[in-house]
Amino acid sequence: MLRVAVVGSGPSGVYAAQSLVEQTLVPDVRVHVLDRLPCPYGLVRYGVAPDHQKIKSLQNNLRTVLEHERIGFVGNVEIGAHGLTPQRLLGLYHAVVYCVGAARDRRLGVPGEDLPGSVSATDFVSWYSAHPDAAGNGFALGARSAVVIGVGNVAVDVTRILARGADELRPTDVPETALTALAGSLVREVHMVGRRGPGQAKFTTKELRELGALPGADVVVNPEDLALDPAFADPSGLPxxxxxxxxxxRSWSDRHPRGLDRRITLRFFLRPAEFLEADGRVAGVRFERTVPDGAGGVRGTGAYEDIEAQLVLRAVGYRGAPPVGLPFDERRGTVPHSAGRVLRDGAPSLGEYVAGWIKRGPTGVIGTNRPCAKETVTSLLSDTHALARRTVEEDPLAAMRALGHHPVEWPGWLAIEEAEAALGRSLGRQTVKIPDWAGLRGAALGPG
Incomplete structure (x- = not known):
C-alpha cells in the first residue's frame, strides 16, 4: 500500500487525489486530503462569488471524489502548527503533494496604498464568502463612490457584488453579516479601472456581460478610452x-444611462500613481493616463486624472505565500520543482510534490488544475519503488492528535453542512455559511 497526503482540498488537491486512486499502475493507493480549514473545496467555497451558483455547483463533483472509499478528508489540520512540519508529514506518509494555492494579493507599490479604506479584493471576497480568517473584518460600506483597480474576473466579481442589490443575494449562502452590510450600503458609483485597454483585459466574456445585466445598475464606458485601443477599429486580430x-x-459605450440607482463606470488606460487622502482615510486615486507602447504593453504620458472614492479595492492578482518548511522562489511566487517534484538545493526531494498555483503560479481556470495535477501524479507514480521503501507510522491521524491537532473528518464536514442549513432556516433563508472558526469547529467537533 502507498499512503499519500494531499495538502489542500481545492480543485488542484482533489484532482490530484482523484488521479492517484483512478490510476492502475499502483493498485492500492490510500489518500488523505488535508486542509487547514475544517471545510473542503478551497476557492470553490471561499472564492467563487455567492451569486455564481453554477460554478459553485462544482462542489458536487469534488464531493464525489472526496467520498471515494480510498480517499479521506482531514480538515482543521495546519502544516507547520503543533509540530506538524513537512519533515514530520514524511514520517506519516510515503509521499506528500502540496496544493496550497496562492494566498497573498499582489501589491501596487504606490504611495497611500495602505490608507484606511484601501483594501485588497482578496480580503473583500473572503468577507462576503464567509472565510473564517475574515471574521474580524468589517465593511460598513458607507462610501458613496468606490474604485476597483483591475480588469480580471476578481475585479468583475467585486464590482458586481457592490452594485447588486442585497435582495438579489438573499437566496445565496452569503453570510448574514455581509448581507446586512450590503443592504445598508451607500455605494452608488463603482469605477472599474485598468491600465491597459479592453482588448487586453483578463476577464472572461460571460462574467463581463453579467455587469450589463444587473437590474439596478447602469454601465457606462468612456468612448475616448476605447479609441486608444489599437484593436478598437478592427478587433479581428485578437484572440x-x-x-x-x-x-x-463597445456596445456599452453606445448606451444611454437609464437613471438607475447605481452606476458602474469602466475606465481603461489609467495606471494608479498614488492614493489621495482626506481626514486620514483614502479619498480617491490619482491615475496616470497610459497609451499603448506598440509592444503589447503601455507607457505613461505624464497626464493625470483623479477619481474620487472613499473605498478602493485592489484586484491586481494573487501571489503565492511561502509554505512552511518548503523551498520558495520569491520572484516567481512558487515552490521550485521539476514536473511537480519539489527541488531542494536544485535536487528532487523524494516524497515531496506540488500541484496547482503553488506549482505554476496563479494562472488558468479551474479546469487547468486537472492536467497540472496529472503531471505531478505521473512523477509521483514513477517514484513508487523508492517511495515504498520509506517507513511510515501506522496511524497518521493518531499521530496528529498526539501533536495537539483536532482533525475534522468527513462526518464532521457533514455536520457543518447541516448546521449551515439550520442557520439558514432560522434566518428564513436557504443554507447560510457559518463565518467564524468557533462556529465551524463547534459544529464539526461538538462543544469543547
Missing amino acids: AVNRRNLEVV
Missing part, C-alpha cells in the same frame, strides 16, 4: 475571448 470582450464594451 476570440478578447474580441468578444471588446465587442461587449
